[in-house]
Amino acid sequence: MNSKKIFSAKSIALVFVLVPAFLSAQENSDAPAKPSKEFVKGTFENGVAINNQTVENPLRKSLDFMIQHRFGVIKDEKDMFGLFAPSNIRMGLTYGITKDLSVGIGATKNRYLFDLQGKYIIFRQTKKKGTPVTATYYVDVAKSAQEDDNFINSEGEFKTANKLSYFHELMIARKINSKISLQLAGTYSYFNIIDSVYGQHEFYGVSFVGKYKFSPQSSLLVDFDYLLNVSDIPEDTRPQPNLGIGYEVSTGSHQFQIFICLADGIINQENRVFNHNKLSEQDFLLGFNITREWGFK
Amino acid sequence: MKKFSFYLPVILSTLLIVGCEKDYFSPKTVEVTGPVSFATDIIPILTEDCAIASCHVSGAESPNLAAASAFDELTGLGYVDASNPANSRVYKLITGASNPVMPPAGNPLLSPEEIGYILAWIEQGAQNN
Numbered sequence: 001m002n003s004k005k006i007f008s009a010k011s012i013a014l015v016f017v018l019v020p021a022f023l024s025a026q027e028n029s030d031a032p033a034k035p036s037k038e039f040v041k042g043t044f045e046n047g048v049a050i051n052n053q054t055v056e057n058p059l060r061k062s063l064d065f066m067i068q069h070r071f072g073v074i075k076d077e078k079d080m081f082g083l084f085a086p087s088n089i090r091m092g093l094t095y096g097i098t099k100d101l102s103v104g105i106g107a108t109k110n111r112y113l114f115d116l117q118g119k120y121i122i123f124r125q126t127k128k129k130g131t132p133v134t135a136t137y138y139v140d141v142a143k144s145a146q147e148d149d150n151f152i153n154s155e156g157e158f159k160t161a162n163k164l165s166y167f168h169e170l171m172i173a174r175k176i177n178s179k180i181s182l183q184l185a186g187t188y189s190y191f192n193i194i195d196s197v198y199g200q201h202e203f204y205g206v207s208f209v210g211k212y213k214f215s216p217q218s219s220l221l222v223d224f225d226y227l228l229n230v231s232d233i234p235e236d237t238r239p240q241p242n243l244g245i246g247y248e249v250s251t252g253s254h255q256f257q258i259f260i261c262l263a264d265g266i267i268n269q270e271n272r273v274f275n276h277n278k279l280s281e282q283d284f285l286l287g288f289n290i291t292r293e294w295g296f297k
Numbered sequence: 298m299k300k301f302s303f304y305l306p307v308i309l310s311t312l313l314i315v316g317c318e319k320d321y322f323s324p325k326t327v328e329v330t331g332p333v334s335f336a337t338d339i340i341p342i343l344t345e346d347c348a349i350a351s352c353h354v355s356g357a358e359s360p361n362l363a364a365a366s367a368f369d370e371l372t373g374l375g376y377v378d379a380s381n382p383a384n385s386r387v388y389k390l391i392t393g394a395s396n397p398v399m400p401p402a403g404n405p406l407l408s409p410e411e412i413g414y415i416l417a418w419i420e421q422g423a424q425n426n
Contacts, residue, residue: 078374079359086358086397110397150406153320161318192318195393201319236384237394264397276395 040125043134043175044183046255046291047094047102047119049209050223050244051263051271054183055136055173057119058096061296066092066106070264070287073277082285090266092117108266112145115267125174138169142267153193162193167269169207183209187225189269197237203273204228211248219248221257225272240275244287257289325392327409329417334426339418340364342411346400368425382419391415 044054048066058064072085079085092106094117104117117140125134144151144163151162166189173183189203207225214220223244230239246259262278264285265271277283333339343362347353353362360370371377376387389395391407400406407415418424 075375084359086401088397110401147405152323154323156323159318159320162320166317190317193320193322195325196321197394201317236381236389274393276389 037130038127040127040134040175043125043173043181044209044211045219045248045250046257046289048289048291049211049221049248050246050257050259050287050289051242051261051266051268052185052207052209052223052225053119053138053169053171053268054209055121055134055171057100057102057121057136058094058293059295060096060099062096063294063296064094064104065292065294066090066094067290068092068266068287070261070266071285073283073285074260088264088266108142108270110265111270113142113267113270114145115140115142133172133174136171136173138167138171140167140268141165142167142269151193154196164192165269166190167267169268173209179213181211187268187272189273191269191273195237198233200229200233203230203239203269205272217249217251219250221246221248221259223261227272237276239273240278242271242275243279253293255289255291259287260284261287323409325409326412326416329410329413333414333418333421335368335418335424336426338414340367342407342414343367346404346407346411352400372423377419377423379419379423382416385419388412388416388419
């Protein structure tokens with residue numbers, strides 16, 4: 001690997017976009033005290049909606065414990081509609097360092113992935129005139145714990161860095177009213193090593209999350225993500241868009257989501273780039289996310 | 298805390314974009330041109346790598362790939378697409394084109410030769426020969 005290529009142009013561009021945003025946020029926080037703005041709360045009930053991140057973070061000095069589970073594709077009764085099929089699971093912890101910043105760790109069964117995550121709320125939607133949306137940046141790096149032999153490159157070499165993959169996302173969300181919240185995001189996934197049939201390491205995409213809250217504790221969730229630069233990948237390998245539809249019940253410190261979706265990757269770069277379950281073939285699978293939050297104030 | 302909340306995202310985003318490589322995996326299959334027999338070429342692969350305790354055997358994960366049932370399970374449960382061999386579910390699982398990659402994490406993957414034999418068997422009509 002040529003060292004000049006260590007920083008990809010897209011990654012550097014991303015930093016140029018994000019760092020000023022952080023600087024701007026810091027400048028604002030150091031400014032003389034202004035009348036406090038009243039921010040919109042509860043755009044989403046959780047930091048995760050089905051297979052996507054949301055603009056939400058855990059409360060300051062709070063710890064979220066999350067279990068995410070995906071069964072097999074719903075095919076027929078022979079494997080109990082996917083319940084007896086190979087499944088994927090992730091267990092993770094996320095800690096709210098400040099009201100805007102959280103860090104998290106997790107482990108995922110498929111591909112033996114360990115992940116480190118960070119999420120920063122750049123600015124928040126205000127109740128009155130001011131900021132119409134909430135913007136949040138999310139980043140994660142995943143490292144596979146699979147044996148080194150699984151990461152030999154086409155030149156017969158093993159590099160530790162080839163066990164790494166990355167994901168960046170910039171989310172913009174608006175709570176339209178007490179029932180409806182919508183979120184749009186741009187995503188960037190990067191794999192240090194990938195099958196040559198993909199012919200690329202960088203994947204750009206967009207995602208959508210919608211919430212319709214129909215009772216004080218219950219909501220309908222929809223999420224969708226789509227990669228923009230995969231048209232050159234052969235059709236039988238091409239990553240497929242992911243759609244999820246689910247039900248969420250939230251009791252404040254507990255959230256439970258049960259849903260059907262197409263991707264079983266859980267980690268964001270995995271469920272975008274390695275999803276081959278097709279909407280046209282209705283390759284849906286059953287999944288759930290459970291979150292418990294503890295406060296340490 | 299304010300300084301911390303400022304520097305941590307910057308440090309995180311910097312850390313998470315360094316160390317980028319642009320490598321491709323070594324080829325996962327080699328071309329097998331000769332005739333392939335299910336009994337003598339494919340069954341030994343399945344027996345050694347798939348039909349092992351608590352994996353693809355009777356009473357464990359589907360499909361049951363023990364020698365007596367492997368052919369019926371692979372062809373009857375839709376794991377083989379002889380009209381488009383590279384699109385076969387079994388081929389996509391062992392090459393990592395579909396999740397979960399098989400054999401699962403923690404176990405050695407099939408060798409390019411083994412994958413080549415399975416693809417060639419499908420290309421030759423997925424016969425019980």
